Structures are given as C-alpha cells and as structure tokens.
Amino acid sequence: MTATQAFIAACANALGASHVLTDAHDTEPYLVDWRKRYRGEACAVLLPADTTQVAAIVRLAREHRIAIVPQGGNTGLVGGATPDASGAQAVISLKRLNRIRDVDTHNNTITVEAGVVLADIQARADGAQRLFPLSLAAEGSCTIGGNLSTNAGGTGVLRYGNTRELCLGLEVVTPQGEIWDGLRGLRKDNTGYDLRDLFIGAEGTLGIITAAVMKLHPAPVAEVTALAGLASPHAALDFLSLAQHHAGALLTGFELMSDFSMRLVGKHFPQLRYPFGEPHAQTVLLELSDSESAEHARALFERLMEEALEKGIVENAVVAENLAQSQAFWGLREHIPLAQAEEGLNIKHDIAVPISSIGRFIEETDAIIAKTVPGVRMVTFGHLGDGNLHYNVQAPEGVDAKRFLDEFQTPINALVYDQVHRHRGSISAEHGIGQLKVDEAMHYKSPVEVRLMQTIKAALDPDNLMNPGKVVRWNGTPAKENIA
Template identity: 50%
Template structure:
C-alpha cells in the first residue's frame, strides 16, 4: 500500500543532520550547503508564505554528477529529497514538510545555457536557468523560446518542466510538454536518464521524457533539457478590449481565429475586480479604457510580417466584434510602451492577490465551449456563500484555462476569510469544473494544496496507475514525498 511517509532515521535528529551535512559537503563543498533555520528560511517557505517546512540541509549542486551523488547517498541512507527550482510554486509543491528529515536540493547553481543550435532551432539548458535567461539567450540568436509567464525572472526551466507550465502563449505555442524535445534527469537512486538529442521524430518506444514533465519532482530531478525554438516574431499588435460577457469573449475569440489564424498568440480574460485590484496595487498605472466594464480581454497577435499588416488584421477583428455587438470599447497599443503597459496589468494580477492576501486559488480548465457557463455558475455559487467576495477572475481564455480566484472582502482579514471559506469555495468551484469535463488544475499543479482532492476527481484506475509508476521509479518514496499523489488507503 503506498504511503506519503518515509522511513524515519534510526539515529537522533542531531546526529542524522550532522551526518547528512558532512556527506553533502563532501559532494558539493561546504560553501554550497546551508543548515540552520536562519540560513534555510527562504528555501523552506513558499512564495505565498502559506507553506513552511524544515530541512536537514539545503544542498546546491552545480553539475548533474553532483546531483547523482546526492541522490545516491540519500537513497542509500533513506533520506527524503525535495527538489526546488525558483520556489515560485503556488501549491506548496517545492517545500519540505515540517519533520525536518528532508534534504532540500536547490538547482539554482545549475544555470548555464549549454548550446543554442539555430539550424536545428533548439536550445540546451541546465535546469536552473531562469525562464527570462532562456528567453534572452534565444532572442540574442533571433529566435523565440515561447513560454511566457509572469514569474519568468525567478522561475527556472526545471521547475517549468516539472509542473508542465503554461502561461499566456499556450493558445499558439502550447505548454512545456509541447516545447521540450529532450531532458536529462537523475533518478531517485542516483542513476542518470538522458534524452538530450533534440530530435523532433524519435519513434523508438515509450517517450520517457514525458514521464518527468508534470511529475512535480516525484519521479526524478530534471537537470537539463533541450527546448524548441521558433522564429522571432517581427510584428506585434495588442489591444485591450471591453466585451459584453464571457460568452461574448468566447465568440470574439472565434472571430479572432477566423481573421488572424495562427497569428493569434494570446487571448486573456480579465474581470472588473481583477483590473481594479491590480490598478490599486500598481498605483502608477491607469486603465486603458475610460469607462468601467465588467469584462475585458487582452488580445495579442504576432507574426513574421509587418506591423502595418498585423495592425490591419487586429482592426478587422475589432470591427467584426463591434458589428456583432461583442465589443463595447477597445484601446489599441500605438507603441511598444503601450503594449508593455497593457501586459503589465495582466501579469501583475497574481502578485496583487498575493500581496493583498486572502485569495482562494482555483486554477481550472474546461472545454472552451463551456467556459462561459462555468464562469456564470461558479460565480453564482461563490456569491451565494459570500456575497461580498471580490470575484478576481482572469486567465488564458484562449486555451480554456481560467484562474478563478475569489478574494476576501475588503473588511475581512485573510485568515478569517480563508479559514471560513477556503474549503467550501474551492470544492464548489472544482466540482463545477469537473462536471464540465474539466480539470481542477490547468497549469499550477497539485503539490500539497490539491493532493487530497485528487481522490474526488481522478478514477481509482488513474490513481493506481500513477502510484505504479511512482513505485517503479521511487520504491522507497523518498523523492518529494507527500506531494501530488494522495494516499490510496
């Protein structure tokens, strides 16, 4: 029977920690190991400061060989290991529990871009390369690495792969599962798996790299990857558009696809409470539109053509939307600065919620044809429970992913609101998404926050198959234990 616990060390906590620290220092050097609460605090606390644990040692390897040695020692001594990238997880998946028995393995020192192949249109990077650094390296070679998320300055490629990150360009380019051609990963016992070949066609059996993508560090530690590159777009057109309703937004997306085809790169939904929250948080930014509207979308088109042609396409989309009474108003970016300002509004919504406190994170996806009905039904459910909740709804409507994040009323504390409503609101929203043949996690993963909920939304067959894979690769259940997989007993 699977368990979310690990074998407790036979020695005392102090002697165990001393032995572990000495072993880790012998592998990576004393300067690459941290111990003690003060030095490890930032590693054992999650981005939202909701999850906090303890670690025997924070170890920071610089090579795959060092990761292999760390894993082999921990496997031999029954020491659990929690891998961590940029620690930007929203689900508590990258911090240890509070037992203090785990080694936290931080990949931040493995931050080299190993190769950029402009003929094969690939880039090989170590897992600790930040998303921003990867995108910059591609841009320097007139190429695009297409993943785009708000935390790109902090999040790392290994973590992006481990959580199958999505972001704002999935509509056109797909998520990380679509953007990776090969990975290198260290298994729980220290063995190294590698498929760093950069092939687009390789029909030689199971596609093993995909086991590790989205596994949240429970099967192996990703140490390097070969990523797909695309031509760098030369033209860009962006508009901030007020729409009648979520249903109108879905119909406008269809209009955009009809006129823009593959040029439609992003289509982001923003509710009025989401806009109001982020404008209050930023302080130095105003709404692109003169009047208040209940619903807005941010549309971006990109292409290898000219700005004039792409802007003409954007105007066709907006004019067709006006003719069909889908569009109420629109602001079209007249410059790069305008486009950046529009995008800043969208990208800062998540951080504005974190700073405000009291946000219930429901990261769901439903079929696009059902997204408007889901938003309406879920909003009614939440407001029936707490009429004063601020309905911060936003996200990647183009691919069916909505961040449905009810926020505490202004006169309620975060602790009071979350204590009373987190479980009932989260369950109500997730149940509705599941009923629409959707998912309770579109891109944020499962971690600790959603782990036990999987029993309600995954079939026994699915859960048992996942545990069979876990047992095969990690029979001691030492790698990121108690994350993602619920107990079956």
C-alpha cells in the same frame, strides 16, 4: 553517528562543505514557499554544481534512506518544492546548474541546465534572433527545471503550448542515482515509451530533471496588442472564435479579465490607466505576433475589430499605438495578482475547463458562491484560449480577510472543484499539485487513474524518497484501491 549525520558528512565530502548548508540562517530561504503558505524544515540544503553531483547525492540519499526535495527558483504556488516539518528531508537546490550548454539555430533548439533562469533563456534566444515563447510573471527568478516539473503555462500557450510542448529532450537523475541522457533534439522519435513526458509535470516525484533541450521559434517581426471590452464571457468566446478565424496562428495571446479585476488594479495601481471611459463586464487582451510587418498585423487587427464591433460581439476596442502602450496593456493583466495581494488574503483557484464551457462555468459558479457568501468579490482572469482560469475569491468589502479564509476557504474550494469536475475540467491548470492540492487530486481522479499513478510511482521510486507527499498519495506499498 546517526544515518542523517552520516548522510550530511558524505554530502560534504562529495560537494564540498561550503555547498552543504545546515545553519538555520543559511537554510531559511529554501524552507519557505513563495506565498509563505508553507514552511518546512530540512536536515540540510544541498547545492550540487552539475548532474554528476546530483546523481551522487541521490545515491547517498538512497543509501541512508533520506527523502529529498528538488528545488529550482522556489517560485511555485502549491508548496511542491517545500520540505515537510519533520526536519528529516534534504533540499536539493539546482540553482548552480545554470549553464546554457548549446544553441542550435539550424535545429531551432537550446540546451539548458535545470537551474537556468527563464529570462536568461529568453535573452539568449533573442540574441540568436530566435524566440523562446514561455513567458510568465516569475520569469526573472523561476528556472526552467521548475517550469518543466510543473509543466508551466504562461501567456503564450494559445500559440506555443505549455512547457511540455516546448521540450524535445531531457536529462534526468533517476531515484537510483543513475543518469538518463535523453537530450535528443528530435521532433520525431517513435522508438517506444515517451519517458520524457513521465518526468514533465511530475514535480520531482519520479526523478530530478537536470537539463533539457527546448524548442526555439523564429523571432516575430512585429507584435501588436489590443484591448477589447465585452458584455460577458460568452461574448469573449465568440470573440476568440472570430480572432482565430481572422488571425490563425498569428494569435499568440488572448487573456480574459473581469470587471472587478480591472477595478482592483485601478485602485492599487492608479498609474495603470484603464483605456475605456466606462467599465465592461469583461476585458480581453489579445496579441498578434507577425512574421511579415507591423503594418500587416495592424491591418489584420483593424479588420477583426471592425467585424467584431459590427456584430455586437465587442462593445469597445483600442489597438496599442506603440511599444509603451502595449506594455501598459500587459501591465493591467500582470498586476492583477499584485493588486489582489494589496487588497488582502484571498482564495485562489488555478483551474481549467473546456473552452466552450467557460461562460457557463463562470456564470454558474459565481452564482453558487454569491449565494453562499453574499457580497463576495470575484477576481476572474486567465488564458481564455486554452481554458485556463485563475478563479479567485476576495472577501466582501469590509470583512476581515483572514477570518473570511478561515471560515470559507474549505467550503468554497469544494464548491469550485465540484463545478470544475462537473464540467470535466482540472483543478490545476498550470501551477501543479504540490502539497496544496494533493488530497483534492486524489479525490477527483478516478480509482483507475489514481492506481495507475501510484503504480508508476512505485515502479520508479520504490523507496518513496523523491519528494514524497507531493502530486500523489502513496505510502510505499503497491496500490490496491483508491485512497480517496
């Protein structure tokens, strides 16, 4: 019996044979990433029921030297939860760890297992008259373990922060198969190294998150949404400053959408009507969450819009009159990726630059790319309030999209990432590194930063069995120099 066969047999004994999948038909959904960009192979897909079983699997993997790939809802965009093509790795799906363990309304926390779907946490919080503010397009299928592992952002980052800021404590299975119980719902704990932050954003390369204590917030009394048309991203930055001055912490959403983004949505989803009679170079969707009343929020919005129009910052604006109109405004934003998919293959970038640099970054980079590929169409949208842009490049009209990607993806990526680096930004803002961007991450990080990451990986996972090949390049030997 080979080591792999012995590992599979031991897992079947630990989990029950029905929770160890080896048949190709059964394993297929776990081997392909959401964008179908990556397809791997696995010796088995394992479905543990609780943290103790996860720890048992990890100990068996270490004993038999089997690399493991943790997986949540499999909605990631960078191949971080997809095994390699060797067929030697095992996928650990955490979808059976789907219990909400506790809701503490006095402490404003909810304790959840890693496989709980994000929308279910939102609903449970709402039932307790609380708000769990993490919100993103995949919330009906993504899981909180994946959100934590990639430090997901979403539309509420401006007010509430990334997933990291929403987490107070973790339960983690270490690479040695031990269980670290850090499920402390504390806002203050100054007793040494912050181990929690090591695992958030690590994409399962340092350990497997099995449960978390997450912050809840008071449910807002009213949410009011508006759209504004502007002449440039520079005007959008001025509008953001004005909105923050007027609304302060009530400003929970501030989304930037380019003219072509809106035209693309109108082309493929004509039922989502753009509310302005003429196009605008940029459209901003902003939302206020008010703890007082809808009337208070609308009055604040009206004062903000009046000043923005008087100063010439905003060209046109409309405030949602009801919930249906608010949902329609958000529909314009949320359908941009779907419209892109309908239009054809495109080159995607999930980047961040300092907020003050966004206008310059867009203008400079648009010009460089247009010179490189005349006629290219830019689909720029994102969370302006935290500097996160989805800076996507669509093929020129009439050009075969696949041929465009084959020819230009590598040089355009280099152009964009060089610009990001020049503006002291990040090549990944909320999607993670996975296997898609690991080489670029190693290239753009300083030698010191790379060595520090490799040192942490070597210290916690010396056998390099935890999701190898993701986030950081490391061959299992002590880091001595930058590998880029």
